[in-house]
Amino acid sequence: MQREQALQLVYDAIDVINRQLPASRRLAKSPDTVIVGPAGVLDSLGIVNFVVTLEERAGDVLNGPVMLLDSTALADEHTPLQTVGTLASFLETLEPS
Amino acid sequence: MTCGPLYFVADFNVETLAREVANSAMPGTAAQTAPPGPVMNALASGSPGPEWSAVIWTRPEGISGSFGRALTYEEPGTDAAIEDARVFAESVAQFGRGTRATFVISWVLPPWHRGYGPLDFHPRLGIARLLSRMNLTLADTLHGEANVFVLDAARWISAIGPRAWSDKLWYASKSPFTPAAFELAAADIAAAVAGLHGLSRRIVIVDLDDVLWGGTVGEIGWQRIKVGGHDYAGEAFADFQRALKALTRRGIQLAIVSRNEEAVALEAIDRHPEMALRRADFAAWKINWRDKAENVADLLAEIGLGAESAVFIDDSPVERARVAAGVPGVLVPDWPADPAKYRQALASLRCFDAPFVTDEDRKRAAMYAAQRSRQASRPAAGDLQTWRESLEVTVTAERLADANLERAAQLFNKTNQMNLATRRLTSGELLDWAAAAGHEVLTFRVTDRFGDSGLTGLVGLAFDGGRARLVDFVLSCRVLGRNVEDMLLHVAAARARAHGAAELVAEFRPTARNAPCLEFLRGSGFRADGERSFVWDLAEPYPRPAWVTLKLEVKS
Numbered sequence: 001m002q003r004e005q006a007l008q009l010v011y012d013a014i015d016v017i018n019r020q021l022p023a024s025r026r027l028a029k030s031p032d033t034v035i036v037g038p039a040g041v042l043d044s045l046g047i048v049n050f051v052v053t054l055e056e057r058a059g060d061v062l063n064g065p066v067m068l069l070d071s072t073a074l075a076d077e078h079t080p081l082q083t084v085g086t087l088a089s090f091l092e093t094l095e096p097s
Numbered sequence: 098m099t100c101g102p103l104y105f106v107a108d109f110n111v112e113t114l115a116r117e118v119a120n121s122a123m124p125g126t127a128a129q130t131a132p133p134g135p136v137m138n139a140l141a142s143g144s145p146g147p148e149w150s151a152v153i154w155t156r157p158e159g160i161s162g163s164f165g166r167a168l169t170y171e172e173p174g175t176d177a178a179i180e181d182a183r184v185f186a187e188s189v190a191q192f193g194r195g196t197r198a199t200f201v202i203s204w205v206l207p208p209w210h211r212g213y214g215p216l217d218f219h220p221r222l223g224i225a226r227l228l229s230r231m232n233l234t235l236a237d238t239l240h241g242e243a244n245v246f247v248l249d250a251a252r253w254i255s256a257i258g259p260r261a262w263s264d265k266l267w268y269a270s271k272s273p274f275t276p277a278a279f280e281l282a283a284a285d286i287a288a289a290v291a292g293l294h295g296l297s298r299r300i301v302i303v304d305l306d307d308v309l310w311g312g313t314v315g316e317i318g319w320q321r322i323k324v325g326g327h328d329y330a331g332e333a334f335a336d337f338q339r340a341l342k343a344l345t346r347r348g349i350q351l352a353i354v355s356r357n358e359e360a361v362a363l364e365a366i367d368r369h370p371e372m373a374l375r376r377a378d379f380a381a382w383k384i385n386w387r388d389k390a391e392n393v394a395d396l397l398a399e400i401g402l403g404a405e406s407a408v409f410i411d412d413s414p415v416e417r418a419r420v421a422a423g424v425p426g427v428l429v430p431d432w433p434a435d436p437a438k439y440r441q442a443l444a445s446l447r448c449f450d451a452p453f454v455t456d457e458d459r460k461r462a463a464m465y466a467a468q469r470s471r472q473a474s475r476p477a478a479g480d481l482q483t484w485r486e487s488l489e490v491t492v493t494a495e496r497l498a499d500a501n502l503e504r505a506a507q508l509f510n511k512t513n514q515m516n517l518a519t520r521r522l523t524s525g526e527l528l529d530w531a532a533a534a535g536h537e538v539l540t541f542r543v544t545d546r547f548g549d550s551g552l553t554g555l556v557g558l559a560f561d562g563g564r565a566r567l568v569d570f571v572l573s574c575r576v577l578g579r580n581v582e583d584m585l586l587h588v589a590a591a592r593a594r595a596h597g598a599a600e601l602v603a604e605f606r607p608t609a610r611n612a613p614c615l616e617f618l619r620g621s622g623f624r625a626d627g628e629r630s631f632v633w634d635l636a637e638p639y640p641r642p643a644w645v646t647l648k649l650e651v652k653s
C-alpha cells in the first residue's frame with residue numbers, strides 16, 4: 001500500500017471517531033497525532049472503535065482481513081498504533097490478498 | 098432552544114451512541130448513560146427527571162430468555178417471548194411517563210443471521226416471525242403513551258448491511274453495533290427530538306425546470322418537457338412529483354421558486370396531462386426572474402413561515418449555494434444530478450419527522466388553496482370591513498382534550514409569530530399543565546365560507562384569585578386578519594370573568610419572531626403596563642367582533 005493511501009485510510013477512520021469527540025478534543029489529521037499512549041485523547045472505547053473502523057476500511061482496500069486490535073499491541077510501547085504516522089507505516093507493509 | 102438532556106438505557110455498551118448524539122447529531126446536548134446492570138432494574142429506577150428524554154435500546158435475547166433459546170434453535174416458546182415483550186413494554190411505558198419523551202428502539206437481528214432460512218417465517222419455528230411479533234407487541238403496548246415512540250432500527254441496519262454489526266466490537270467493548278450504525282441511529286433520534294419540539298420542516302420549495310420536469314419549459318414549451326411517458330427520466334420526474342404530493346398528506350406544504358415566465362410555467366402545470374402536481378397542490382409560488390434567495394425569503398414571509406421551516410430543492414448548485422447563503426436557516430440539501438435519484442433523496446430527508454400527523458396536516462393543501470381564494474376575494478384597498486363581514490367566520494372554542502391534543506400541541510410548538518410566550522411543551526406536558534389547579538387551556542377552530550382552517554388558535558389561562566393571566570396566546574398566521582385574534586381575547590376575558598377575576602394580564606415574552614403578537618397587543622385595547630405587560634379590566638367584557646360567530650363548547 002502506498003503511503004498516501006495508508007494515511008488517507010487512517011484519516012477516514014479519524015473522521016468517524018471525531019464524531020464522538022467534543023470539538024475541542026478532536027484528533028488532528030496529522031502523522032504526529034497520538035492514537036495510543038499517555039498523550040492520546042482516546043479512551044479504551046474510542047481506541048476500539050477507531051481500530052475496528054480502520055480494520056474494516058483497510059480490509060476493503062487490501063481485499064482481505066486486517067487485524068490491528070491486539071490486546072498485547074495496545075500495551076506495547078512499540079505498537080504501530082502509537083501515532084497516525086506509525087499506523088500508516090504499518091499499513092504500508094501490508095500486501096493485498 | 099434547548100431540547101433537554103438525554104438519558105440512555107441499554108443492555109449493551111451504548112456509550113458510543115451517547116457520544117455521537119452529544120458531539121455530532123445534537124451538539125451541546127447533555128447525554129448520560131444508565132449505570133451498568135439489568136435494563137429492567139434501570140427502568141424500574143425511573144428517569145433522572147421530567148426534563149430528560151430517554152433512549153432505550155435492548156437486544157431481543159437480552160429481554161426474552163425464550164427468544165434467546167429460539168436463536169439456538171431450541172423449540173421457541175412463542176407465547177413466553179411475546180409475554181416478555183409485553184412486560185418490557187409495560188416497564189418502558191411506566192418509565193416513559195417520568196420523561197419528557199422516550200424513544201425505544203425496535204429489536205433487530207444481525208443481517209448475517211439466517212435463522213431457519215426458508216422456514217424463518219414458519220408459524221411455529223420462525224425466528225424472524227417471532228421477532229416481528231415481539232416488535233408489534235412492543236409497539237401495540239406502547240401505542241397509548243403520548244410521549245413514547247418506537248424507532249425502527251431495521252432501517253439503519255438495512256442501510257448499512259453487515260457492517261452495522263461487529264462481533265469484534267461486542268467482544269472488545271460489549272457494543273454490538275458499529276459507529277456507522279450509531280451515526281444513523283443518532284441522526285434519527287435527533288430528528289425525532291427536533292420534531293417533538295416543533296422543529297420539523299413544514300414546506301418544500303422547489304425549482305421547476307429539471308426538478309419537477311426535464312427540460313426548460315420556456316424554450317421547448319409544455320408539450321415537450323419530460324414528465325411521465327415512456328422515458329426513464331420522464332418516469333423519474335413523475336415519480337418525484339408523486340413523492341412530493343405524498344408529503345402533503347403528512348402536512349408538508351409545497352411551493353415554487355423558479356426563474357421562468359409565470360404564465361408559461363403555470364400553463365405547463367395546468368395542462369400537461371402527466372403532471373402529478375397541479376396548481377392547487379402549491380401553497381404559493383414565485384415564478385419570475387428575480388434573485389432566488391429574495392424570492393424564497395418573500396414567499397416565506399407571505400405565508401408566514403420562518404426560514405427554519407423550509408427546505409429548498411434546486412438542481413443548480415449555484416442556486417442552492419445562493420439560497421443557503423441568502424436565507425440562513427433554510428435547509429438546502431445536496432441534490433443528485435440524476436433525476437432517477439430524486440425520489441430517494443427526498444425520502445431520505447429526516448427533517449419532516451414529527452411526533453404525529455393530524456387531520457389538519459392531511460387537509461393543509463386544501464386549506465392553503467382556500468386561503469388563496471380568500472385572499473383573491475379581498476379588496477386591494479377600500480372597504481376591508483365589508484369583506485371581513487362577508488367571510489362568515491365561525492370560531493368554535495373547546496377545552497383541551499385527548500381528541501384535540503395532538504393538533505393543539507403541534508400548533509403550540511410550531512407557531513412563532515402570533516405567540517405570546519412561545520413556550521414549548523410536549524403534548525403530555527401541555528395536558529398536565531392544563532389539568533393543574535387554576536389552569537385552563539382552550540382551543541379554537543375556525544371556518545368561513547371558503548373552508549375549514551381547522552384548529553388554529555389556543556389560549557392558556559391561569560387563575561389566581563382576582564387576577565387571571567393570559568399565559569399562552571397562540572394563533573396560526575393562516576387565520577390572522579379575520580378578527581379571530583379579537584375573538585380569542587374575548588373568550589379569554591369571558592373565562593377570566595367567569596372565574597371571578599378582576600383583571601386579565603398578558604405578559605409578552607419576546608423572541609426573534611413574535612413581534613406581530615406585540616404589535617397586536619399594543620392595538621388590542623388592553624392597557625399597557627410597561628413595555629411588555631398588558632392588562633384588561635374585567636369590569637367590562639372584551640369586545641366581541643359582531644360579524645364573527647362564536648360557538649363556545651366549554652362548560653364551566
